[in-house]
Amino acid sequence: MGTVLEGGELIIARILIAGCGDVGTTLGLNLTRAGHTVWGLRRRASLIPVPLQAVSADLADTESLRIVPSALDYVVYAAAADGFSASQYRTAYVEGLRNLLHALREGKQQPQRILAISSTSVYAQHQGEWVDEMSPAEPESFAGKILREGEDLLWNSGFPATVVRFAGIYGPGRTRxxxxxxxxxxxxxxxLYTNRVHREDGAAALQFLVTQRAVEPLYIAVDDSPSLQCEVLNWLAGHLGLPEPRSVSEVGEAEAALRANKRCSNARLRAAGFRFRYPSYQEGYGDLLKNYALGAKASDESS
Ligand SMILES: NC(=O)c1ccc[n+]([C@@H]2O[C@H](COP(=O)([O-])OP(=O)(O)OC[C@H]3O[C@@H](n4cnc5c(N)ncnc54)[C@H](OP(=O)(O)O)[C@@H]3O)[C@@H](O)[C@H]2O)c1
Structure with missing residues (x-):
């Protein structure tokens, strides 16, 4: 276990980030700066930067998970699917998590909490309505259904568990x-409304939840400002000096996109005391475009 102060406050925790990619590495580096001991687990472990400690393992392979570090205080599950198919989703969001939970049980580990990243795609609401943690999450897509299965697996694991549903992640290195x-x-x-969270805010929200005493089983990580897709794209086009995007006119295509039309609320996270560095796309993309104007590679991902 990590170092515990009198009164129970954990000052130096042992933390594993399983599926340590873009968000996981950002989180891990922030946690090491705060003094914690952090392991990052992925198949291509050579990509894990120092001072994170690299764990080379495949979440799909129970044998390889025997090297999971012991006496963990926190585990953050941040693996992403290798592609957009049911089998790839199942491996990343259900089987990999199941295998890791098994390894933790085998090691008689008692982490204070396991946090897992899920997605706001579990909400099937499609009339632009607001959704929060109390809203029904009854996905129609295979992706949403498998993500929900992973969430239930974690909640029913017997470990103290928190799921954080991320909206579309954007930030450096994400250029779509x-x-x-x-x-x-x-x-x-x-x-069509779109919802997003800057990578830095997503990672900061996870770190915030690791440091809180009272934590709910579920949070939505999304900025303050769900915004119309056309508004966001027109704003970006204006700032890049490019023509505005074409509006989709084909009925079928527009209908398909509007099947995922909702506005996600971050009220629970904010009520807990978390503050966003990038509360809307204007701040987030404003920062990215500044770097772009300076010659660096600007980047993003739509939600
Ligand atoms: N993209 C979005 O807009 C969005 C929206 C909502 C939620 N999310 C969720 O946010 C989370 C973090 O996303 P991200 O952008 O940080 O993803 P990412 O950069 O692709 O990182 C995912 C990591 O998972 C690792 N991984 C995948 N399969 C693995 C396996 N079998 N064993 C061990 N490691 C494995 C990958 O490393 P190796 O390949 O080296 O193993 C990679 O480092 C994911 O759960 C994603 O589904 C994303």
Missing amino acids: LLDSLRQGNARCVPG
Whole structure:
């Protein structure tokens, strides 16, 4: 176990980030700066930066998980699927988690909490309505259904557990939206709301939850400002000096996109005391575009 102060406050925790990629590494580096001992687990462990401690393991392979560090105080499950298929989703969000929970039980570990990243795609609401942690999450897509299965697996594991549903992640190194504008093939669906969270805020929210005493089983990690897709793209196009994106006119395509039309609320996270560095796309993309203007690679991902 980590170092515990009189009164029970944990000052130096032993933390494993399983599936330590973009968000996991950002979180891990922040946690090491705060003095914690952090292991990052992934298959390509050579990509884990110092001072994180690299654990080379495959979540799909129970044998390889025998090397999971002992006496962990916190575990953050942040693995992402290798691709957009049911089997890849099942491996990342259900089987990998099941295998890790098994390894923790085998090691008689008693972490104070396991946190897992899920997605706001579990909400099937589609009329632009607000959703929060109390809203029904009854996905229709295979992806949403498998993510929900993973959430239930964690909640029913017997470990203290928290699921954090992320909206679309954007930030350095994520270039899809800007690329589509630059290439002239960006399109937007009138009336469609999109939800996003900057990578730094997503990682900071996880760190915030690790340090809280009273933690709920579920949070939504999304910025303050769900915004219309066309508004976001038009704003970006204006700042890049590029033509505005074409509105999708094909009925079928627009209908398909509008099946995931909702506004996600971060009220629970904010009520707990968390503050966003990038409360809206203007601040987040404003920062990215500043770097872009300076010649660095600007980047993003739509939600
Ligand atoms: N992209 C979005 O907009 C979005 C929205 C909502 C939620 N999320 C969720 O946010 C989380 C973090 O996303 P991210 O952007 O940080 O993803 P990422 O950069 O792709 O990182 C995911 C990590 O998982 C590792 N991984 C995958 N399969 C593994 C396995 N079998 N064994 C061990 N490690 C494995 C990968 O490393 P190796 O390949 O080296 O193993 C990678 O480092 C994911 O759960 C994702 O589903 C994303």
